[in-house]
Amino acid sequence: MSTRHFLSMLDFTPEELSGVVRRGIELKKLRNDNVLIEPLKQRVLGMIFEKSSTRTRLSFEAGMIQLGGQAIFLSSRDTQLGRGEPTDDSARVMSRMLDAVMIRTFAHSTLTEFAACSRVPVINGLSDDLHPCQLLADMQTFAEHRGSIKGKTVTWVGDGHNMCNSYIEAAVQFDFNLRICCPKGYEPPARFLQLGGERVSLVRDPREAVAGAHLVTTDVWTSMGQEEEAAQRLELFAALQVNRALLDLAAKDVLFMHCLPAHRGEEISQDLLDDPRSVAWDQAENRLHAQKALLEFLIQPGARPA
Template sequence: MSKLLIANSPVFTFLKTLHSCSTRRFSVGAASLSSVKGRSCLTLKDFSSDEIKRILWVSADLKHRIKHEKEYLPLLQGKSIAMIFEKRSTRTRMSTETGFALLGGHPCFLTTQDIHMGVNENYKDSARVLSGLCDIILARVYSHSTLEELDKEASIPIINGLSDRYHPIQILADFLTVQEHYGSLSGLTVSWIGKGNMVSHSFLMAAAKLGVHMKIATPKGYEPEKSVIEEAQRLSKQHGTQFVLTSDPMEAACDSNVLVTDTWVDFEKEEEEDKKKRLKDFEGFQITMQTGSVAKPDWIFLHCLPRKMEEVDDQVFYSSRSLIFPEAANRKWTIMGLMVSLLTDYDPKIPMIKF
């Protein structure tokens, strides 16, 4: 049979149409959701709106298929991750270790007491050695420059498990939690009430890209870094969202959908006088039901944990408005979504979630 006859046959036409529909399944409304395979994730500043949306979509897909449909998805079978922890952790360690194993891979937990990195061996050499032994590295470090050096020298993806500048994997979990609760993200307002730190920085690097308005309330002298504020202002203008910086927590809470805070004082490191000054500086910043009284009627509360009473009282923390425990659980699904996205060409099977 000639190629012309085959091309004009009803069967060929049907198969061509079927293929076209199959392709459009992931392209309609998501044509630009680019793959991030092979990339590192040191900060969400480096990721576009579509790339962040794709990671969240993959995360929601894995959660649905594995948790709800009880599917076994060995997407990372035969792969290993080096988990380097200079700082202790509950959620980051457990979510990464159990998540990588659930996907069929082998997690290796390493502290500074277990390896030579930064002690008897420089970061450059350690990065090159680990690149030949595993497929991806997650590092929870004190200095962001450590991550930058690892990323510069490694030939495999690096994930920021927390640094002094950014905490991107926390924000992915936060936005998945908010999306699940409200059904979409665009047009919502998130109010950060507390200290400018790595978590607030990460919110600012992602919020505008998802159509989310941001309000930041800090005491004077505790604002996010100047460069982060400037980038947040640029992103807000680019994406048509609002960005407010204030020293009044009630102004920030007004008409907000999400109230969020984090630790103000490191009680293990700061001297007693420093603690007293910090608590005095933050008077009025504790999130209470009074804070929420000026927010949207359906406002919710988030906290990356661990929490101290000074930041939020029990009435809010253990209320039905608090999504802190679903938020903590989503750390697992979003780190899984990120690792799968960085290591594979996986396409979600569920319809794209609404942003």
């Protein structure tokens, strides 16, 4: 069997993604019940960080430990990648010493080039194009609180960036409808909109976008590497703040998510994370459990979610 990677939600079948989500829920229950399960004993995950992180590092490192394995943290200054070694050379060497590699990077091509020469699974911990691990956690969170997301309406409010792109992929794989509300000029790339097809629509008015939605989600308006655009973005996105009044227009059982960190007073109101409709803290915790299921699926021979 060829090496499986997880660079995009499209790398797994819908059935495999649903299986990973179900296994994440199961692993979370086992953890809460203090049941020790160590399928990845003696396995090692290498973690390459070109972008800083709190949740990604903690969830992958803690996840490997909880599954009986270990994780090695490498910043860009800790590897020869940071000194100009070709990505494919690094992949050939690292994949002879590790059981999987997680990369959090800028250019998505870094991931695809590394994966092309890697003997072991490569996981996208975030790139400028996509953030599929966050979507696994989001899908697990919705499933825990509301059941199947199939046929539901999800509203993305904010920049059409990597998180929005991954939501488009998730809409295709989990069969839900996605409304995207963003300023003109900040839409997702055309290739992602084409991928979404009829499942995805652009809606400029945030009130119209959230009307009747079952899940409303957003992210910061200025991502890493865009700091020079911050003032311009604050002005352009000001009308898209998600607050309690906006959520009141959604379905009665709406959930609100934010992948964090949040800029309170900007993309969300100061009090929104404290609203009972917000599940952002469960969502953050589920990075740990969803990624444990992902690691088990990719590394453990024969571990394939049913």
